[in-house]
Amino acid sequence: xxxxxxxxxxxRSGAGANAAPAVQAIQATKMFLDGAVIAYRNLNLEIxxxxxxxxxxxxxxxxxxxxxxxxxxxxxxxxxLLVHGKPVKGPPDGVAMVFQHFGLLPWKTVYDNGxxxxxxxxxxxxxxxxxxxxxxxxxxxAGFEKSxxxxxxxxxxxxxxxxxxxxxxxxxxxxxxxxxxxxxxTRETLQEELLSLMQRPEERKAMVFITHSIDEAxxxxxxxxxxxxRPGKIDEILPSPFGWPRDFDSVQRNPLFAEMRAYIRAxxxxxxxxxxxxxxx
Ligand SMILES: Nc1ncnc2c1ncn2[C@@H]1O[C@H](COP(=O)(O)OP(=O)(O)OP(=O)(O)O)[C@@H](O)[C@H]1O
Ligand SMILES: [Mg+2]
Numbered sequence: 674x675x676x677x678x679x680x681x682x683x684x685r686s687g688a689g690a691n692a693a694p695a696v697q698a699i700q701a702t703k704m705f706l707d708g709a710v711i712a713y714r715n716l717n718l719e720i721x722x723x724x725x726x727x728x729x730x731x732x733x734x735x736x737x738x739x740x741x742x743x744x745x746x747x748x749x750x751x752x753x754l755l756v757h758g759k760p761v762k763g764p765p766d767g768v769a770m771v772f773q774h775f776g777l778l779p780w781k782t783v784y785d786n787g788x789x790x791x792x793x794x795x796x797x798x799x800x801x802x803x804x805x806x807x808x809x810x811x812x813x814x815a816g817f818e819k820s821x822x823x824x825x826x827x828x829x830x831x832x833x834x835x836x837x838x839x840x841x842x843x844x845x846x847x848x849x850x851x852x853x854x855x856x857x858x859t860r861e862t863l864q865e866e867l868l869s870l871m872q873r874p875e876e877r878k879a880m881v882f883i884t885h886s887i888d889e890a891x892x893x894x895x896x897x898x899x900x901x902x903r904p905g906k907i908d909e910i911l912p913s914p915f916g917w918p919r920d921f922d923s924v925q926r927n928p929l930f931a932e933m934r935a936y937i938r939a940x941x942x943x944x945x946x947x948x949x950x951x952x953x954x
Pocket of ligand 2: 736
């Protein structure tokens with residue numbers, strides 16, 4: 674199996690070797706319904722500052738729950754979860770989330786939807802204007818400020834969701850299948866826009882990106898975490914061999930693309946080994 678040159682990760686680790694990782698989960702467990710449902714169990718994971726970590730895993734393995742835990746929207750049952758070295762108790766500073774279904778407010782304009790997070794955090798109007806205008810421009814929505822969500826295509830609505838998160842200048846972006854509802858072409862466009870944004874040093878941030886698309890993970894990720902079926906655990910983490918800058922064509926032309934794709938597919942298809950599951954109980 675391919676391994677990534679260390680500098681791919683090191684280059685984007687940012688903030689010096691001594692800085693705490695963006696996110697650290699140590700033996701983290703989340704149960705629902707008094708333990709009747711275990712979303713993830715004894716999960717260990719470290720997310721570096723400024724890396725793009727894609728998470729793939731079977732439906733129901735706890736991916737969304739893990740993101741919600743990092744966002745401070747739900748408490749752990751046992752174990753530890755640290756964001757920038759501090760235990761998560763409620764929504765941590767510097768964390769923004771982008772949802773699968775846009776999450777826009779239909780009665781607000783594109784501009785006001787984009788500004789929503791910043792306004793809630795108490796930013797002044799001048800900062801809001803400067804930041805929202807800048808990101809609307811970067812994602813190609815300049816001129817649509819006064820439109821309402823129902824007047825936009827799905828891809829445009831998802832861009833507004835991105836603007837809302839990016840405008841907050843988060844150090845950690847949590848993305849829960851943000852492009853899953855889009856058609857293939859729009860999805861590819863947004864993936865490339867996101868990559869070219871992350872290529873700008875001033876825009877780099879830790880990104881946790883959940884996807885069911887192996888191709889999307891291979892394109893976007895600095896590292897790919899593969900989760901096991903419920904109760905979810907990190908099964909394996911694969912560093913990306915594709916380096917920066919990268920785009921759809923260069924990644925797909927690389928012979929390692931097909932190899933990694935087949936490997937991840939096989940892993941996701943493999944039935945859970947009951948002996949292994951017992952080990953982790
Ligand atoms: N609020 C809740 N109450 C009870 N059970 C829950 C709750 N939220 C999630 N679960 C359960 O936890 C498990 C993990 O759910 P989660 O949404 O995290 O999975 P997922 O990996 O994101 O799945 P998908 O790929 O389908 O989005 C599921 O069995 C789900 O039913
Ligand atoms: Mg989910």
